[in-house]
Amino acid sequence: MERRQFLQKAAIGTVAAVTAGGIVNAPAVHAQKKIKWKMVTTWPPKLPYLQDAAELLAKKVELMSGGLFKIKVFAGGELVPPLQTFDAVSKGTTVQAGSGVSYYQAGKAPAAQWFAAVPFGLNGAGMSAWYEFGGGLKLWEEMYAPFDVIPRPGGCTGPQMAGWFNKKIESVDDFKGLKMRIPGLGGKVMAKLGATVVLCPASEIFTNLERGVIDATEWIGPLHDKLMGFYKVAKYYYYPGWHEPGPFVEFVFNKTAYESLPLEYQAILDAACTQVNNWTTQGFNTGNGQALDELITQHKVTLMKLPDPVLADLKSHAKDAVFDIAAKDPMAKKVNESFERFKKIVGPWGEVSEKPYYNSLADKYKLKG
Template identity: 40%
Template sequence: MSIVSTWGRDFPGLGTSAQRLAERIEEATEGRIAVQYFAAGERVGAFDSFDEVASGNAQAYIGCDYYWKGKHPAWAVFTAVPFGLTYTEMDAWMKFGGGQELLDKIGSEFGIKGIPCGNTGLQMGGWFNKEINSPDDLRGLKMRIPGLGGDVMSKVGASPVSVPGGQIYENLVSGAIDATEWVGPWNDFFLKLYEAAQYYYWPGMHEPGSQVSLGMNTEFWSSLSDNDKLIITLCCAEENAMQTAETNYNNGIYLNRLINDYGVELREFNDDIYEAFGAASEEVIEETRDHSELAAEIIDSFLDARNNVGAWSNLSDAPYVVKRNRFLNI
């Protein structure tokens, strides 16, 4: 089983999670499935992973499905939607709200069987070389931001650019881009983005719970025994929980390092900016929905989950964390 990835080798978080999953599949199947893992650029470029698997040249990819939105915009929904689901809400939709069945449905049109295998949680708003005090400050800004979040930025006047993770730093330093989002404090630290931009903005609206997938060639998947299909599914579920927990824990540690050791300046997007993001996101969601019958089915299911689970989140996690941290002065 050859697995190609959209992440660099040994990159903490995304890269190491992908390698861990590849090793776990071989270990759990007691070598029946011998796995060869290729990081981005080792066999194909990061953004060529989908075609490599759909064609059967490789059996699987590990990456974020929003990279394939040019093939069908609804692929992006299975990574993140601006103003969409948090990572716990995403997990609920995938497991109990019909998300997995819809991932299977869109995947069947391209010869891909997808299984969630990670989540980076709520991402930061990004790194900027100037302060963003109003929506006007976003106009003309060249920003690395993929997926539907990039479409939102386009609507508020920025110029979104798709750049693989391994090329972000050099593009930001050279001035080829003016701003970038990546993931969060842990992953951003190891890209040394604090050397390339002064201001670190929060909260991110573009990826509130970014899901990672193992996308397998359907002929390969069909050739497996039921037992090996179950093992791969369980390995993905294990890594989905593992990556989320690991990222969440390390984000707190590395946020403190960025602030205290490297003098990173945190900035909060104000309400005017967030309202502009919100209005643009509604347009993007509707445009995605209008693409096709399948896109409408996926978007409608996703929005139902946002309304249902979101109503509970509004009374549970969100207010509790705010009140707890205020009391503890965190």
């Protein structure tokens, strides 16, 4: 029996104990070994649906294991610096689990960027399908294996916004010389257009924008952008988020530590990841809508759509940037080929399902107060 099949069967008793209202203690847990792990994240303390998700994962694992498998969670900077989460998990000496975003590992593994978001790529549903049925998760695992790390999808934040700017964007020439916080493949596109790409953790973005260290930033979406207070220091809020149409965060586990767990505990951890992945995704779907309304009506944010010619130019440059990275790295090439094949599988269905729904069937809403 293959390992994945075994884990699926081992998880039946656990998952059966999961209901829409929560989790009851799972009677299928027979392994009496007590496990204590530490988990670090890139997120600030109490950040909704991100740091919260890590805390929720720990609670679910403890409940489903009958209190035998415990994970202590540390926010970014509490145990290790925010952007060193992956490294700590990879070493596995004191930390066994983490939460962050795969494109932060682009310097170590260029292919990592594909598992977070691809400019003009798949939406959240498409990314989920690619992970599960298009071989995406297997490639993700293959890519992280040399680092002794196992990844799991940690939730989709929904289509991102294009970002906060202090000047209007009327052509791609307006990006030249712009200092912008934008990671991942989107950052590669902006660099091609003459922007200076700046990477910094969440805790530094507001101050950098306020002091002029950066001229613009993207972050996540209305919910977290509102919490960060960007509307206080930037004039224009642009959409759509061309660079991250279906972005996912990740849970990562030290591979050696994961594989040393009893198989039932592995199944519990995977089942908890699946639940939290869905919880995070739906939390963002709800929270972003509520926050966008507040930004528009209460904070009088100037919402702007990137002009169609700008989006067309961005798309052209995005294709070039993705091709360049894939051409230089064998693993990135392999992942990109898988990604592009899957786009062609699900794309036609989107043309006759979601696209006409939003264009012709869905209710229309005002975007300005």
